[in-house]
Amino acid sequence: xxxxxxxHSDRESRASAAPGAPAAPGxxxxxxxPAAPGxxxxxxxxxxxxxxFTLANERTFLAWNRTALALIVAGLxxxxxxxxxxxxxxxxxxxxxxxxxxxxxxxxxxxxxxxRTQVAMRRGVAIPRSVLPQILAATITxxxxxSAAVLLVSALR
Amino acid sequence: xxxxxxxxxxxPGLARERTRxxxxxxxxxxxxxxxxxxxxxxxxxxxxxxxxxxxYAAGRFASHTPRxxxxxRRLLVVTVTVTLVAALAVVAAFLGHGPTSLRxxxxx
Numbered sequence: 133x134x135x136x137x138x139x140h141s142d143r144e145s146r147a148s149a150a151p152g153a154p155a156a157p158g159x160x161x162x163x164x165x166p167a168a169p170g171x172x173x174x175x176x177x178x179x180x181x182x183x184x185f186t187l188a189n190e191r192t193f194l195a196w197n198r199t200a201l202a203l204i205v206a207g208l209x210x211x212x213x214x215x216x217x218x219x220x221x222x223x224x225x226x227x228x229x230x231x232x233x234x235x236x237x238x239x240x241x242x243x244x245x246x247x248r249t250q251v252a253m254r255r256g257v258a259i260p261r262s263v264l265p266q267i268l269a270a271t272i273t274x275x276x277x278x279s280a281a282v283l284l285v286s287a288l289r
Numbered sequence: 290x291x292x293x294x295x296x297x298x299x300x301p302g303l304a305r306e307r308t309r310x311x312x313x314x315x316x317x318x319x320x321x322x323x324x325x326x327x328x329x330x331x332x333x334x335x336x337x338x339x340x341x342x343x344x345y346a347a348g349r350f351a352s353h354t355p356r357x358x359x360x361x362r363r364l365l366v367v368t369v370t371v372t373l374v375a376a377l378a379v380v381a382a383f384l385g386h387g388p389t390s391l392r393x394x395x396x397x
Contacts, residue, residue, distance in 0.1 A: 240368060250359060
């Protein structure tokens with residue numbers, strides 16, 4: 133039996149060693165996730181998260197990239213497959229090119245956020261909020277307003 | 290022994306399988322984009338189609354170092370390829386549709 137003082141300090145040092153590390157049950161069962169050696173000795177050390185969290189992060193990244201591809205294809209389809217708007221020769225480019233550029237932006241941002249999330253999980257801190265939904269919503273709203281404008285101009289000519 | 294709350298506590302391989310399927314979906318998306326581009330642009334379409342097995346292979350590539358650190362290069366393959374597709378699409382949008390659309394664009 134240890135005295136209460138020793139037990140207390142021992143527990144405290146242990147608590148500070150792993151601040152909120154995501155220790156999911158079954159983590160030791162997952163293949164390919166060996167605990168980082170020496171991680172529990174240093175406070176604020178980086179520990180690889182449970183493989184499932186890493187995999188979920190990867191799937192989110194892939195899903196955003198498919199969204200990016202869909203935006204690019206939509207933009208290309210508008211430019212190349214739509215008939216020109218009567219009286220608005222720049223209309224298809226004005227609608228399609230922003231979508232293509234947004235697609236590239238989403239792909240790059242998805243990578244940056246994948247990395248940020250991975251670092252946050254490794255440090256055991258809160259996962260930063262994604263800016264991608266705002267970017268996507270803002271640009272799609274903008275393209276919708278622009279389409280309405282192009283259609284109006286085309287109809288009035 | 291009671292069943293765990295999360296079935297993946299018993300079998301974490303399900304998450305791995307979902308991720309493999311996500312990679313497969315992503316490479317299929319590249320194939321679809323490449324096939325769609327072939328209709329109007331032969332060369333960019335072929336380039337995008339060639340990226341399909343590359344993306345699939347990146348998904349099959351070992352996702353972690355022996356110490357459990359993820360390898361970001363595999364994901365960079367996807368980001369770089371999507372960005373390349375976007376660049377090709379912009380070029381195709383301005384040049385690929387023949388001189389008429391470019392001329393129309395410059396006359397406004």
